[in-house]
Amino acid sequence: MSTRRAPSRLTGYYFGLIALLYLPIAILFVFSINANTTLSFPLRGLTLGWYKNLLESGAVLRAARNSLVVAAGSSAVATALGTMVALLIARYQFRAKRLLVALAVLPLIVPFVVLAVALLILFSALHVDRSLWTIGIGHTVVALPYTLLIVVARLAGFDPNLEEAAMDLGANYPTTLRRIVLPIIAPAMVSAWLTAFTVSFDEFALALFLAGTEPTFPVYLFSQLRFANRLPIMIALAVLLMIGTLTLVFIAERVRRVE
Amino acid sequence: MIRALRLSTRTSGLMLILALVATACGGAAATPTQAPPTAVPPTEVPAAEMTGSLTVLDWAGYDAFDFWVDFQNTYPKVTVNFEIGASDADIYSKMKAGDQADIFHPYTGWLQFYVDEGLVEEIDTSRLTNWDKVPDSFKKIGQINGKQYFLPWDWGFTSILYRTDKIPEGVDSWAALMNPKFKGHVSTWDDGPGAVTVSAYIHGWDETKITPEQLATIKEEWIQQRDVNLFYWAGEPELVDAMANGDVWVAYAWQGAYATLLGQGVPVAYANPKEGRNSWVGVYGIRKGSQNYDLALKFFDAKLAAATGNNVVNLFYYGHSNQDVMNGITDATLKQAFSIDDPTILQKTNFTPNLTAEQLDAWTAMWAEVKAAP
Amino acid sequence: MLDRRATFWVLYLPPLLWLGAFFVVPLILMAAFSFRADMRGEVLQWWTPTLKQYAGLFAAGSYWRLLGISAFMALIVALISTALAYPIAYFLAFRAGRRAGFYLVLLLVPFWTSYLLRVMAWKFMLGSNGVINSFLMYTGLIHEPLTALLYNRNAVVLTLIYVWIPFVALPIFAALQRIDLALFEAAADLGATPFRRFWRVTFPLSLPGVFAAFFMVFIPTVGEYVTPLLVGGSRGSMYGNIVQDFFTKAANWPLGSALSMIMLIATLALVALAVRIVDLRRLIE
Numbered sequence: 001m002s003t004r005r006a007p008s009r010l011t012g013y014y015f016g017l018i019a020l021l022y023l024p025i026a027i028l029f030v031f032s033i034n035a036n037t038t039l040s041f042p043l044r045g046l047t048l049g050w051y052k053n054l055l056e057s058g059a060v061l062r063a064a065r066n067s068l069v070v071a072a073g074s075s076a077v078a079t080a081l082g083t084m085v086a087l088l089i090a091r092y093q094f095r096a097k098r099l100l101v102a103l104a105v106l107p108l109i110v111p112f113v114v115l116a117v118a119l120l121i122l123f124s125a126l127h128v129d130r131s132l133w134t135i136g137i138g139h140t141v142v143a144l145p146y147t148l149l150i151v152v153a154r155l156a157g158f159d160p161n162l163e164e165a166a167m168d169l170g171a172n173y174p175t176t177l178r179r180i181v182l183p184i185i186a187p188a189m190v191s192a193w194l195t196a197f198t199v200s201f202d203e204f205a206l207a208l209f210l211a212g213t214e215p216t217f218p219v220y221l222f223s224q225l226r227f228a229n230r231l232p233i234m235i236a237l238a239v240l241l242m243i244g245t246l247t248l249v250f251i252a253e254r255v256r257r258v259e
Numbered sequence: 260m261i262r263a264l265r266l267s268t269r270t271s272g273l274m275l276i277l278a279l280v281a282t283a284c285g286g287a288a289a290t291p292t293q294a295p296p297t298a299v300p301p302t303e304v305p306a307a308e309m310t311g312s313l314t315v316l317d318w319a320g321y322d323a324f325d326f327w328v329d330f331q332n333t334y335p336k337v338t339v340n341f342e343i344g345a346s347d348a349d350i351y352s353k354m355k356a357g358d359q360a361d362i363f364h365p366y367t368g369w370l371q372f373y374v375d376e377g378l379v380e381e382i383d384t385s386r387l388t389n390w391d392k393v394p395d396s397f398k399k400i401g402q403i404n405g406k407q408y409f410l411p412w413d414w415g416f417t418s419i420l421y422r423t424d425k426i427p428e429g430v431d432s433w434a435a436l437m438n439p440k441f442k443g444h445v446s447t448w449d450d451g452p453g454a455v456t457v458s459a460y461i462h463g464w465d466e467t468k469i470t471p472e473q474l475a476t477i478k479e480e481w482i483q484q485r486d487v488n489l490f491y492w493a494g495e496p497e498l499v500d501a502m503a504n505g506d507v508w509v510a511y512a513w514q515g516a517y518a519t520l521l522g523q524g525v526p527v528a529y530a531n532p533k534e535g536r537n538s539w540v541g542v543y544g545i546r547k548g549s550q551n552y553d554l555a556l557k558f559f560d561a562k563l564a565a566a567t568g569n570n571v572v573n574l575f576y577y578g579h580s581n582q583d584v585m586n587g588i589t590d591a592t593l594k595q596a597f598s599i600d601d602p603t604i605l606q607k608t609n610f611t612p613n614l615t616a617e618q619l620d621a622w623t624a625m626w627a628e629v630k631a632a633p
Numbered sequence: 634m635l636d637r638r639a640t641f642w643v644l645y646l647p648p649l650l651w652l653g654a655f656f657v658v659p660l661i662l663m664a665a666f667s668f669r670a671d672m673r674g675e676v677l678q679w680w681t682p683t684l685k686q687y688a689g690l691f692a693a694g695s696y697w698r699l700l701g702i703s704a705f706m707a708l709i710v711a712l713i714s715t716a717l718a719y720p721i722a723y724f725l726a727f728r729a730g731r732r733a734g735f736y737l738v739l740l741l742v743p744f745w746t747s748y749l750l751r752v753m754a755w756k757f758m759l760g761s762n763g764v765i766n767s768f769l770m771y772t773g774l775i776h777e778p779l780t781a782l783l784y785n786r787n788a789v790v791l792t793l794i795y796v797w798i799p800f801v802a803l804p805i806f807a808a809l810q811r812i813d814l815a816l817f818e819a820a821a822d823l824g825a826t827p828f829r830r831f832w833r834v835t836f837p838l839s840l841p842g843v844f845a846a847f848f849m850v851f852i853p854t855v856g857e858y859v860t861p862l863l864v865g866g867s868r869g870s871m872y873g874n875i876v877q878d879f880f881t882k883a884a885n886w887p888l889g890s891a892l893s894m895i896m897l898i899a900t901l902a903l904v905a906l907a908v909r910i911v912d913l914r915r916l917i918e
Contacts, residue, residue, distance in 0.1 A: 010720055010723065010724040010728050011724065011728060013720050013721070013724065014720075014721055014724045014725075014728075014729075014736065017717075017721060017798065018739060018740065020795075021740070021743050021795075021798075021799065022743060023758070023764075024743075024751050024754035024755045024757075024758060025743055025746060025751070025754070027754045027757055027758065027764070028746070028750055028751070028754045031754075059322070059323075080647075081647060081648040081651060082648075084644040084645075084647060084648050085644075085648050087644055088641070088644050088645060092641055092644075094641075094645075100645075100648075100649065103649075103652050103656070103657070104648065104652065106656070107656060108848070108849065108852045108853055109852050109856075109897060109900040109901060109904065110660065110856075110893075110897060111853075111856030111858075111873050111876060111877075111893060111896065112853075112856070113856075113858065113873070113876060113877045113880055113881075114663060114856075114876065114889075114890075114893040114896075114897075115656075115659065115660075116880075117663065117880050117886065117889070117890075118659030118660055118662055118663040119655065119659050120352075120356060121356070121659065121662045121663070121666070121676060121677070122655070122658060122659045122662060124356040124357050124676055124677070125662075125676075125677050127357070129359070130342075137655050138655075140651070140655070141651075141652070141655050141656050144648075144652070145849075146849060149804055149845040149848075149849060150803060150804050150807050150845070151807075152845075153804050153807050153808045153811075153841050153842045153845050154807050154808070154810070154811050156841050158811065172636045173636045173637040173640050174636060174639075174640050177640065187807075187810060188807045188810075188811075191737075191803055191806070191807050194737075194738070194741060194803075195800070195803055198741055198744045198800070201744075202744060202746075202747060202748045204748075204749070204859075205858075205859070205877075208345050208349075209349075211342075211343060212342060213314070213340045213341060213342050215319075215343055217747065218747055218748065218749060219343065220319065220343075221747050221749055221750065222319075222345070222749055231496055234747075234750065235750060238746040238747050238750050239746070241746060242742065242743070242746045245742050246739075246742055249735065249738050249739060249742060252735070252738075253732070253735040345881060346881050346882060348880070348881050348882050348883055348884040349881055351884045352880075352884050352886070355672070355675075355676055355884075356676045357676065376673075376674075443780065449882075450882065451882070451883070485867040485868060488866075488867040489784055489866060489867070490784045490865070490866040490867060491866075491867060493862060497863075504760065504761065504762040505761070505762070506760065506761055506762075616671065616672070616673065619883060619884070619885075620671070620883065620885055620888075623878065623879065623882060623883030623885060624689070624693075624883075624885075624888070626878070627875045627878055627879065627883075628693055628695055630867075630870040630874065630875060630878075631693075631695040631696050631698070631699040631870065631875055632695050633695065633698055
């Protein structure tokens, strides 16, 4: 660490932004304990009843589970594929390179809903039933540009001499990749994986079109928006998910600090 | 260059083959999320023992047990799987794309398409024990070309919902949605055919025979209407929120929103415009080629039964096609919402006619241009 | 080298096949749909190509204007969110130390709650009864609620910026992380002030990440439709809303496909232009 200023403006900026980010969450929390079914002041009394209803609502919990499964699977695939392309871009020269880059980044340009319909047509033509798998496939395609860009930004300018050195020392290329390159780009891969996970977990344009009998949470939520009396349960779940994740994050941090 | 070309054709050929193999394997290996449709056992099997499975393409929320509770109780061993459709267009698209659901749930306006495209089976109403509880006017709504293709199930009104404290003089015409007096406090449904219907009512035009000139006028009207419109609502909760906190004073609304707001004690009224209210009906159809025709009929029969009907009314504030259920409503809020005490209400109501493909295309394109206009 | 060659194929084939099957082929199908006259008949059947959809779109000029407006809104969102996210990324890379991972995840956690609900809550904040208005009225700064905060284009832009900032920080953070700290030492040895060091060393080196971040926001935002739907009001529709309407309300896949093709081509053109200006080749070479 070079110059170290007091934890001043930047830290303040970060925490200020965090506060702003979490403010709507706080509002959601307030309404999850609100006795009314609509989002307006004045509040009409507090209740934990919505959380109780949630625990009895198998469908909501199942939708949340589906989202987790789809996000975990699709983000893993997207990170793997994105890293592959990033390595190709950074380490190889080949004729179709520009084409591959363009192809891999192109999903960013295609509106989700367009890709959704295109995939729907494809799956119908091949008589593949819509399911969590089809949603997952859609998610890998849209997450790929993100994972690629994140890993490639890390790889760009990363000194190839390290690899040369390893190979001069007798390692073959796959080993070099595995033992030299991957550990160094691992943080970027984690970053990419997190991004892909986030993209998938909350995504609903694709999921809406490609869902079969099992919905993901955003799909379920969006369709419940028609019915006002279901809304507080959904908010309760969203709040719980958040509290759960935050708890995990804090625990992980504690553990890391102890180490 | 040539080398690259050879490489790319080889690659693309390989790519195509592998892609097809991968998706075929993926399709076969995918965890089955529903039991494969089985042949319906002969009717001698008692209801409580009957097994099998049905897939229903329905709107979100209707997969709750409350809305098929009679079927659940009568045939406890039959599995019912639900696929969720997000809108009429979505359901139609899915059915066209070859969705294998046995039963689907469209609303009036869209019914002609299913018949024209050969997507729906005729219903053998002689096998429905609850069929006689459905009023004739509703039965007719499920008939296309004289044949009973659809089972009417849920229904409701569309009218103008308004805050009585903000608009004490009341509302008596659909033109209120375009009234500059309410600038910034109007909300209408985000739907082209709905907008055309409203304009047709206001001008006294026949909504089944809108000419291109009339459509152009309608488009201009709704472009002007954006000046008074606060936002287009896509779902009732949005609208209910906005009316409850006073942002919206007058809106195109279904009676579900009305009942919800009444229940919250917000001072609202549901207009009886001089042009008449609109009404829509949700219907169930059986996919042509479904292997579960008999089971589907049993499902339909149970959908018409009293317990299911009461849940529709009490939980969703929608009407049900079983007349006994409607006659049995005692809750004051609901009676007000459905104008139960007005026996002539249905005569004054305009039921949504079924659109042709040209109309749907033209009217949705019109609405898109309204939203895109500068 | 043999194993380098073999590794090439191992790296090259899976993404290529995956993208081919699940991206290229579907898009080709969609392009084919844009030349279809109507949806009558089977989903997949032979149809005679027609330019009817495109002709209709060219005749209705308002879609072009909307596309331009959407692109402009996306530009604003991308610029502002990148600018606002940069200090976050900088903080994470250079000030957070070993807690960087924790702070990063803290930043991302809100995104594991539903986007829809967050936008609805944000909508509540901006609304006439909302937090901002209540507070301003309470302090007496205003007497009537500000209606300009919601149901217009500004609300859409504001909400999108709010939604994108944490996401945008990621690529910038990744790029900042790989800057060799020895460079800072060198700069200090050469007598550079912290600001000069930032401007001449840090910032230029972080540019690939900044550009990645900018495009990551800009391009999908052009086709955005959910936020305009929830907070845009009658005049806040973006091009994506029109596309979505044709698929979800009208079942008019040919027209929707044609609209999408136009957006696709326009965006490609924009990106090609930008790449020319900015020379992204540094990233791939």
